[in-house]
Amino acid sequence: MIERVHSIGRGVFRLLRRPFSRAFDSEQNPLNYLGALTVFFLWIILVSGIWLLIFFRTSVSAAFDSVEYLTREQWYLGGVMRSLHRYASDAAIITIFLHVIKEFVFDRYRSVRWFNWVTGIPLVWIVFPLGITGYWLVWDELAQYVAISSAELIDRIPIFTDSMAGNFMTADVLSDRFFTLMAFLHLIGLPIFLVFGIWLHVFRLNGPRINPPRRMMAAVLLCLLVLSVVYPAVSHEAANMAQTTQVLRLDWFYLHVFPLIQSWSPGWVWVLLIGISSVMTIAPWAPPAKELQPAVVDLDNCNGCKRCVDDCPFGAVEMVPRTDGLSYSHEAAVDSSLCVSCGLCVGACPTATPFRSRSALIPGIDLPDRSAAEIRNNIIEQAAPASAEPRVLVFGCKDDREAGKLRRAGANVITVNCMGHLQPSYFDFVLSRNHADGILLLGCQDGNCNYRLGAAWTEQRIARERDPRLRKRTDTTKIALSWQAPWSDFTGAVATFEAFAATLREPPVATGVLTS
Amino acid sequence: MKLLREVLAYAAFAAVVGVLSVWPRYEMVSQDEAIISFTFSHAGKRIGECRTLTQEELNALPPNMRTLSDCPRERHPISVELRSGDALLYKDVLAPSGIWSDGKANVYRRIVVPAGSHSIFVGMNDSGIDGDFEFQAAANIDIAPGRNVVVRFDEQQQQFSIR
Numbered sequence: 155m156i157e158r159v160h161s162i163g164r165g166v167f168r169l170l171r172r173p174f175s176r177a178f179d180s181e182q183n184p185l186n187y188l189g190a191l192t193v194f195f196l197w198i199i200l201v202s203g204i205w206l207l208i209f210f211r212t213s214v215s216a217a218f219d220s221v222e223y224l225t226r227e228q229w230y231l232g233g234v235m236r237s238l239h240r241y242a243s244d245a246a247i248i249t250i251f252l253h254v255i256k257e258f259v260f261d262r263y264r265s266v267r268w269f270n271w272v273t274g275i276p277l278v279w280i281v282f283p284l285g286i287t288g289y290w291l292v293w294d295e296l297a298q299y300v301a302i303s304s305a306e307l308i309d310r311i312p313i314f315t316d317s318m319a320g321n322f323m324t325a326d327v328l329s330d331r332f333f334t335l336m337a338f339l340h341l342i343g344l345p346i347f348l349v350f351g352i353w354l355h356v357f358r359l360n361g362p363r364i365n366p367p368r369r370m371m372a373a374v375l376l377c378l379l380v381l382s383v384v385y386p387a388v389s390h391e392a393a394n395m396a397q398t399t400q401v402l403r404l405d406w407f408y409l410h411v412f413p414l415i416q417s418w419s420p421g422w423v424w425v426l427l428i429g430i431s432s433v434m435t436i437a438p439w440a441p442p443a444k445e446l447q448p449a450v451v452d453l454d455n456c457n458g459c460k461r462c463v464d465d466c467p468f469g470a471v472e473m474v475p476r477t478d479g480l481s482y483s484h485e486a487a488v489d490s491s492l493c494v495s496c497g498l499c500v501g502a503c504p505t506a507t508p509f510r511s512r513s514a515l516i517p518g519i520d521l522p523d524r525s526a527a528e529i530r531n532n533i534i535e536q537a538a539p540a541s542a543e544p545r546v547l548v549f550g551c552k553d554d555r556e557a558g559k560l561r562r563a564g565a566n567v568i569t570v571n572c573m574g575h576l577q578p579s580y581f582d583f584v585l586s587r588n589h590a591d592g593i594l595l596l597g598c599q600d601g602n603c604n605y606r607l608g609a610a611w612t613e614q615r616i617a618r619e620r621d622p623r624l625r626k627r628t629d630t631t632k633i634a635l636s637w638q639a640p641w642s643d644f645t646g647a648v649a650t651f652e653a654f655a656a657t658l659r660e661p662p663v664a665t666g667v668l669t670s
Numbered sequence: 671m672k673l674l675r676e677v678l679a680y681a682a683f684a685a686v687v688g689v690l691s692v693w694p695r696y697e698m699v700s701q702d703e704a705i706i707s708f709t710f711s712h713a714g715k716r717i718g719e720c721r722t723l724t725q726e727e728l729n730a731l732p733p734n735m736r737t738l739s740d741c742p743r744e745r746h747p748i749s750v751e752l753r754s755g756d757a758l759l760y761k762d763v764l765a766p767s768g769i770w771s772d773g774k775a776n777v778y779r780r781i782v783v784p785a786g787s788h789s790i791f792v793g794m795n796d797s798g799i800d801g802d803f804e805f806q807a808a809a810n811i812d813i814a815p816g817r818n819v820v821v822r823f824d825e826q827q828q829q830f831s832i833r
Contacts, residue, residue, distance in 0.1 A: 173679065174679065176675055177672070177675035177676045177678065177679040178676060178679065179672075182676070184683075240691065241684075241687050241688070241691065244687045244690070244691050245683070245687050248683075248686070248687070299698065302780075306778070306780075309778060315711070315767045315768065315773045315774055315776070316711045316774065316776055317709055317711055317776045317777070317778040319709065319778045320709035320710070320711060320776070320778050320822070323707050323709055323818075323820040323822060324820055324822075324833075373676070373680055374680070376680075377680040377681070377683060377684045378684065378687075380684065381684040381687060381688050385688045387691070395818065395820075396817065396818055397816055397817060397818055398698065398699055398704065398705045398816050398817070398818045399698060399816070400697060400698060400699050400700070400701060400703075400815070400816050401695050401696070401697050401698070402695065402696045402698060403692040403693070403695060403696075404692075404695075404696045405690075405691045405692070406690045406691070406693075406694075407687075407690060407691060413696055416698070416780075
């Protein structure tokens with residue numbers, strides 16, 4: 155059932171893929187940086203908000219005028235800052251929404267990732283009140299509507315003895331202190347919780363991607379700047395308690411739930427909000443992901459080099475003092491509750507080399523379900539001449555749906571848990587022992603790797619920029635990397651394979667990264 | 671060409687942000703309607719009389735708890751009714767708040783009414799005795815479209831206001 159839901163969601167992402175992949179290279183594709191883009195929008199909100207704060211006056215009578223001053227008289231800076239503040243807030247809702255949907259449909263919320271998923275839910279509960287309190291501060295007709303509706307919602311919580319909404323009936327009962335409270339919540343209280351929440355959200359990740367590429371940041375900022383100049387954010391008329399605004403220009407990103415307060419009731423809106431949050435909170439266990447066999451450490455082969463710790467995307471490996479009396483100071487230890495069995499630690503282990511001939515291939519760290527020795531045996535078994543020439547050995551991610559097509563196209567296909575699962579000496583082993591004429595790596599593109607860092611580590615190891623590095627004798631023109639977006643239909647993989655095979659028939663000229 | 675597509679993609683993104691931040695418009699009340707906001711927070715009378723403690727009873731109490739009278743905490747529910755002419759806009763019996771039923775009863779309602787002339791009547795009974803309202807007010811008001819008429823109980827003046 156849940157797989158069906160994931161599948162439908164992936165179908166939606168496939169629809170998005172076409173225009174985005176036509177417009178952007180992989181490293182500039184905003185769909186690959188949704189979380190990081192949200193953080194960047196928060197930076198824009200912070201900087202523009204500081205400017206607004208300088209001129210904002212927290213009182214019933216002066217709040218509206220101070221915002222009008224910024225919007226009208228200081229339009230060239232204050233007005234632009236106000237619009238940036240608003241549009242960046244709106245854009246953040248888009249990226250948050252897509253981020254949540256993407257993590258869900260690609261099943262990146264279960265197993266050990268439950269923590270990142272669950273800690274993201276309070277962030278949503280902080281972001282919305284943050285935006286809503288921002289609308290209060292303008293104190294125009296929209297603010298009046300938002301204030302009364304929010305108060306109606308809060309009044310439904312059965313802990314207050316007085317009606318909060320009653321405070322907005324006439325101007326004489328509304329005090330400046332109330333604005334001070336709202337300003338405190340919007341400027342200090344909620345942002346502090348937000349920053350802490352973001353830290354909690356990513357702190358289990360190794361090397362979380364906090365910032366998008368600079369070019370993307372510049373493009374997004376320019377995009378919002380142009381929007382701010384062309385279509386500046388403006389207020390409604392000043393709030394008037396004696397009057398009800400009949401037609402409002404609602405910001406649907408933040409205020410979409412407000413019309414329901416009137417058309418349903420505050421109680422049912424709470425049921426909706428708490429219901430959605432509850433369903434999301436239990437989603438990682440409903441149903442739980444398949445049990446994974448965590449990586450295991452073999453102390454006889456572990457020299458405590460720490461590369462597995464550096465490369466683990468989820469911080470599941472740590473170094474602890476040696477327990478077996480060998481002369482190394484530390485040994486690797488796996489926290490099975492954090493291990494996703496991606497194999498990136500095996501790919502980082504210098505002892506996971508297939509060239510061993512005198513001793514069994516037991517690396518310092520290995521996956522019980524897909525051992526390094528098993529992969530070496532697969533390579534040797536599939537070294538027999540294939541139907542097509544030249545012989546191309548394809549390594550594909552275990553969930554790769556294109557493997558069957560490639561097999562029919564004449565390729566020997568070996569699946570691994572992630573491209574980063576392969577230690578680079580395997581490529582040397584394949585080529586130097588003549589198990590194939592070329593190697594095609596078919597994995598998920600950077601930013602969409604199911605295990606976050608597999609594509610990045612693989613590229614860096616092959617480029618000899620990261621340990622363990624590919625040996626210099628290995629001809630990199632015989633290794634092609636084909637990174638696919640996870641929402642891709644992989645139709646290009648066969649074409650990529652054939653193009654690579656064609657290059658192998660002719661003398662190589664350069665190293666290339668093939669994409670489709 | 672790729673750059674042009676990129677620019678178009680960002681422009682589309684900006685358009686989505688710009689449009690959904692103000693559109694579609696939301697009609698809260700239609701052009702010929704107005705609002706009556708009815709709100710108050712008021713404690714009903716206590717369900718029993720207060721009793722003056724004797725000197726012996728006072729002496730038996732710790733010094734910090736020696737109050738002269740002993741009053742029951744629980745309060746009566748409040749009956750309330752709001753009418754426009756013959757039309758009943760709101761009627762309820764409001765329970766006191768708090769786990770000991772000793773707090774204020776409160777109400778807040780936003781009622782959409784057609785614009786035009788209204789004879790508004792509001793009444794409240796806070797003693798639990800059947801019969802006439804102990805607090806009441808009436809007013810004939812010509813309500814313009816979009817106007818917000820507030821009917822509330824002023825705790826200091828102990829009377830309703832309609833304005």
